[in-house]
Amino acid sequence: xxxxxxxxxxxxxxxxxxxxxxxxxxxxxxxxxxxxxxxxxxxxxxxxxxxxxxxxxxxxxxxxxxxxxxxxxxxxxxxxxxxxxxxxxxxxxxxxxxxxxxxxxxxxxxxxxxxxxxxxxxxxxxxxxxxxxxxxxxxxxxxxxxxxxxxxxxxxxxxxxxxxxxxxxxxxxxxxxxxxxxxxxxxxxxxxxxxxxxxxxxxxxxxxxxxxxxxxxxxxxxxxxxxxxxxxxxxxxxxxxxxxxxxxxxxxxxxxxxxxxxxxxxxxxxxxxxxxxxxxxxxxxxxxxxxxxxxxxxxxxxxxxxxxxxxxxxxxxxxxxxxxxxxxxxxxxxxxxxxxxxxxxxxxxxxxxxxxxxxxxxxxxxxxxxxxxxxxxxxxxxxxxxxxxxxxxxxxxxxxxxxxxxxxxxxxxxxxxxxxxxxxxxxxxxxxxxx
Numbered sequence: 001x002x003x004x005x006x007x008x009x010x011x012x013x014x015x016x017x018x019x020x021x022x023x024x025x026x027x028x029x030x031x032x033x034x035x036x037x038x039x040x041x042x043x044x045x046x047x048x049x050x051x052x053x054x055x056x057x058x059x060x061x062x063x064x065x066x067x068x069x070x071x072x073x074x075x076x077x078x079x080x081x082x083x084x085x086x087x088x089x090x091x092x093x094x095x096x097x098x099x100x101x102x103x104x105x106x107x108x109x110x111x112x113x114x115x116x117x118x119x120x121x122x123x124x125x126x127x128x129x130x131x132x133x134x135x136x137x138x139x140x141x142x143x144x145x146x147x148x149x150x151x152x153x154x155x156x157x158x159x160x161x162x163x164x165x166x167x168x169x170x171x172x173x174x175x176x177x178x179x180x181x182x183x184x185x186x187x188x189x190x191x192x193x194x195x196x197x198x199x200x201x202x203x204x205x206x207x208x209x210x211x212x213x214x215x216x217x218x219x220x221x222x223x224x225x226x227x228x229x230x231x232x233x234x235x236x237x238x239x240x241x242x243x244x245x246x247x248x249x250x251x252x253x254x255x256x257x258x259x260x261x262x263x264x265x266x267x268x269x270x271x272x273x274x275x276x277x278x279x280x281x282x283x284x285x286x287x288x289x290x291x292x293x294x295x296x297x298x299x300x301x302x303x304x305x306x307x308x309x310x311x312x313x314x315x316x317x318x319x320x321x322x323x324x325x326x327x328x329x330x331x332x333x334x335x336x337x338x339x340x341x342x343x344x345x346x347x348x349x350x351x352x353x354x355x356x357x358x359x360x361x362x363x364x365x366x367x368x369x370x371x372x373x374x375x376x377x378x379x380x381x382x383x384x385x386x387x388x389x390x391x392x393x394x395x396x397x398x399x400x401x402x403x404x405x406x407x408x409x410x411x412x413x414x415x416x417x418x419x420x421x422x423x424x425x426x427x428x429x430x431x432x433x434x435x
Contacts, residue, residue, distance in 0.1 A: 023052045030060075034067065037078025039090050046094065061098065064091045068106060085116045112139060115178045122164045122171055130160050138178055141186070150185050153192055161193070166200045169223060173230040191240055197231040198245045205248060208258045217258060224260070228268035235276055243284060250285045254292075286335050293332050294319045314351040321348075321367045329370075348376060349383065356384035361396040368401070377401040381417065391428045398424065 026045055033042035049060040067074060068091035071084040081087050092110055115138050119131050134157055141150065161179075165172025176193045180186070204224045208217055233240055253260040269278040297319035316336065323329040333344050348367070355364040368377055381401040388394040402417045 019052070020055050023049065023055045027056055027060075034087075035075055037075050037081035037087075039081050039087070043090075043094060046098075050098075061095060064094060065106070068092045068095070069109065083120060085113055085120060089113050089117060108142065111142065111178070115139075115175070118171065118175050118178065122168070122175065126160055127156070130154075130157050133157050134161075134175075134179065141181055150189060153189055158192060158196060162196045162199055165196055165227070166203065166223075169226045169230055172196075187236060191233075191237045194231070194233045194237060195240055197227055198241065201227050201231070202245065202248070205252055208252075221260065221264075225264045225268045228265065231277070232272070233277065234274065242280065246281050246284045247288060249281070250288045253285075254289070286339065290316060290332060290336065293323075293328070297323045297329075314354055317347045317351040318363060318367060321370055321373060326370065326372075345376065348373065349380060352376075352380045353384055353387065356380075356387045356393075356397060359393060359396075361393075361400050364397075365400045378417070385420070391424055394420075394424045395428070 027049055030042050030045040030049060033039070033045075046060055046064065049056060053059050068088045071088040071091070073084075075081055075084070075087050077083070081090065088109075092106055092113070095106075115135065119135060123131055133154060137151070137153070161172060161175060164175060176196070180190050180193060201224055204220050204227075207220055233242055249260070249265065252258070253262050253265060265281075266278070269281055272278070294316045298315045316332070320329045320333045323332075333347070336347065337344050352364060352367055355361070355367065368374055368380075378401070381397065384397060384401075385394070388397055398417065398421050402421070
């Protein structure tokens with residue numbers, strides 16, 4: 001009888017308390033869905049519960065913040081909420097979307113959650129010790145004081161990061177960003193992390209085989225460009241081996257077999273706050289291409305003869321002069337002028353005067369073999385005349401740089417050259433008679 005009365009009492013409608021009972025039922029529905037991992041259903045209740053905070057007797061935003069801070073054992077796993085970290089992240093995201101102010105105190109928690117989620121996403125089949133080491137490093141260094149020592153990464157951890165970066169560049173790069181800190185005491189570890197990029201890209205370069213159109217090579221190239229876009233060293237990383245790697249990249253871009261797409265490389269290196277990497281790449285590219293150009297074109301000449309010994313600083317100018325591909329030659333000369341901030345005539349005249357001083361008249365002749373450079377001959381003749389200390393050298397200089405039949409030379413210079421030629425012949429005749 002009593003039990004029947006209690007059931008009847010519970011079923012009695014409580015007039016005037018409909019709103020309070022409805023809000024409590026809604027809160028129960030919210031907590032049930034959180035527990036079952038049905039976040040979208042739970043999320044749909046938050047706005048209404050917040051509007052009736054006085055009736056509920058608690059601020060739903062504060063409750064969500066507490067769940068975000070301590071999400072463990074509060075929810076069963078589901079497809080949308082498959083870990084406590086996911087539940088915490090969803091709660092923080094909801095607080096941010098409402099701009100309640102509660103999320104301001106969870107900046108460090110959010111960073112911590114981001115890294116935990118990255119480890120969860122990439123952690124399949126990896127040792128728990130490695131995950132623990134990386135997570136402990138990220139958390140301790142973020143909260144540590146400057147006096148505490150910074151321990152280097154273990155080789156197993158670096159190999160794990162490399163495997164993740166190679167298989168999923170975006171995921172691996174996000175992990176590296178969370179493990180990178182700006183203070184100088186982290187320089188060695190930061191450099192180790194950037195070296196992981198280089199190792200991955202070197203592996204890709206070594207794995208390129210066969211023809212360019214093979215699907216495997218196309219996939220490797222795309223991955224290389226993705227890694228290159230994420231690669232972010234700085235000028236303080238002196239032991240990184242950056243120049244050696246970029247040299248390999250430049251050589252592969254110009255390789256006959258499986259050349260890389262230069263435009264894709266440039267695109268990957270551009271768009272950064274610091275132009276250090278693109279500047280370094282361009283400097284190395286210019287140096288490598290300049291050396292290759294010089295080596296190819298300075299060992300011979302169009303007349304078929306071999307050049308005499310040329311000083312290294314003038315070999316490039318000699319190569320520019322004798323190169324049959326004039327467009328390529330002027331491109332090389334233009335880059336040299338930009339780098340050294342000098343006019344191309346300065347290079348040409350300096351090389352010519354040095355050849356006159358050392359008596360390299362065969363090389364001097366080749367230096368002006370290009371039609372567009374012949375107009376410089378009279379000027380070089382006048383400037384180099386004072387370095388001729390014998391009739392033989394003077395005659396050789398005239399032979400190389402002056403041709404009486406050339407119409408391009410102004411008449412005044414023609415007359416001056418004729419007088420010089422006459423004087424050389426006269427001195428030569430006098431010397432022969434005096435013997």
